[in-house]
Amino acid sequence: MPELPEVETVVRDLRPRLVGAAIARVTTSREKLRRPWKKIWTSRVIGAKFEAIHRRGKWIIIDLDNDGRLLLHLGMTGQLTVVDAATPLTDHLHLRFDLNPKNRQLRFRDPRRFGSADWFASESELNAFLDDRLGPEPFDLNPAAFRTELTRTNRSLKALLLDQKVIAGVGNIYADETLYRLGLHPETRASDVPRNLVEKLRAMIPTVLREAIEKRGSTIRDYIGGSGLEGGFQNEFRVYGRDGEPCLKCKTAIETVRVAGRTSHFCPSCQKRVVK
DNA sequence: ATGCAGTCCTGTAAGC
DNA sequence: TGCTTACAGGACTGCA
Numbered sequence: 001m002p003e004l005p006e007v008e009t010v011v012r013d014l015r016p017r018l019v020g021a022a023i024a025r026v027t028t029s030r031e032k033l034r035r036p037w038k039k040i041w042t043s044r045v046i047g048a049k050f051e052a053i054h055r056r057g058k059w060i061i062i063d064l065d066n067d068g069r070l071l072l073h074l075g076m077t078g079q080l081t082v083v084d085a086a087t088p089l090t091d092h093l094h095l096r097f098d099l100n101p102k103n104r105q106l107r108f109r110d111p112r113r114f115g116s117a118d119w120f121a122s123e124s125e126l127n128a129f130l131d132d133r134l135g136p137e138p139f140d141l142n143p144a145a146f147r148t149e150l151t152r153t154n155r156s157l158k159a160l161l162l163d164q165k166v167i168a169g170v171g172n173i174y175a176d177e178t179l180y181r182l183g184l185h186p187e188t189r190a191s192d193v194p195r196n197l198v199e200k201l202r203a204m205i206p207t208v209l210r211e212a213i214e215k216r217g218s219t220i221r222d223y224i225g226g227s228g229l230e231g232g233f234q235n236e237f238r239v240y241g242r243d244g245e246p247c248l249k250c251k252t253a254i255e256t257v258r259v260a261g262r263t264s265h266f267c268p269s270c271q272k273r274v275v276k
Numbered sequence: 277a278t279g280c281a282g283t284c285c286t287g288t289a290a291g292c
Numbered sequence: 293t294g295c296t297t298a299c300a301g302g303a304c305t306g307c308a
Binding site: 114162217221222223262 | 299
Binding site for chain 2: 032034075076077092110111112113114153154155159221222260261
């Protein structure tokens with residue numbers, strides 16, 4: 001669920017609450033996330049201090065001061081928060097880290113369990129895992145490389161934007177919002193995008209994501225930031241979730257179509273399918 | 277090699 | 293009211 005802006009918000013919220021604190025205890029309740037939390041990992045992290053926290057694509061990386069790395073993914077419904085240790089426990093709480101000395105806890109809750117929590121012994125092991133799955137950050141897209149990526153494939157634009165190896169961090173909401181702003185139909189073949197729009201598309205992706213980060217991401221249902229606050233960008237959606245409602249530019253009713261296995265929202269009038 | 281469909285899981289909302 | 297079905301921010305696997 002959470003896409004790049006939501007994950008970035010969580011990381012920013014957690015940073016001041018985590019860095020400098022040490023892990024006193026690890027509690028797993030239902031060790032059935034996408035991958036199970038291994039018991040040996042607990043002994044590796046006890047006593048270590050949180051040194052830094054950052055984001056890569058939709059992944060959250062926590063550097064520990066003993067070179068270990070925690071890697072978390074929120075999946076569709078994951079919530080990662082730091083709360084007072086006395087805060088009542090909730091359902092679907094899979095991982096708890098008791099922090100020292102602040103009497104607080106880092107909690108990972110995930111009802112749908114599509115999320116994951118992994119431990120790596122070093123930065124290089126972590127990077128091997130991530131580099132296998134992720135392409136460039138949307139803020140570092142190289143114009144020429146992006147153009148090549150589009151030209152050399154038959155895939156739909158929507159499928160391309162959702163491909164984490166092409167751009168790390170974009171998900172269903174921000175793919176739809178980006179395409180709407182450029183008047184591009186989600187089913188357009190990437191290689192059919194008019195030349196003058198390729199660079200505009202490359203630039204629009206980070207623009208939309210930055211705006212969303214400004215608003216602390218989007219809360220549709222479950223998403224909350226690292227401090228428990230909801231996002232605000234859902235109030236800024238121009239097409240996502242607006243099916244049946246009038247297009248903000250031309251009043252035509254917004255429609256949905258299934259592309260690359262995901263529901264895609266678009267204006268049938270402003271976003272004509274380009275076919276070369 | 278490439279791209280799609282199906283799968284993992286639970287909660288919620290819509291439909292009958 | 294209650295049961296059934298469809299769908300949801302993602303990633304991965306297997307198959308064509």
